[in-house]
Amino acid sequence: MALMRKKLRNYFGEKSPGDAERQVYQALQPSAQEVAQWCATSCALLQRILAKNLSSVGKTTSTT
Known part of the structure; x- marks a missing residue:
């Protein structure tokens, strides 16, 4: 789970996020x-x- 989160964070970090993507990125941060x-x-x-x-x-x- 943590590895998948890291991959997704890296993916979203490469783009300029919109509002929905920003919310997804925040949800991917570790608790x-x-x-x-x-x-x-x-x-x-x-x-x-x-x-x-x-x-x-x-x-x-x-x-x-």
């Missing part, structure tokens, strides 16, 4: 819930990557 979910997912992934990197740094420095 606050979708934005919040994306942010939470991105933050969680970043935290996992940082934790993994920090644990590997600790192992490297403790063996030298």
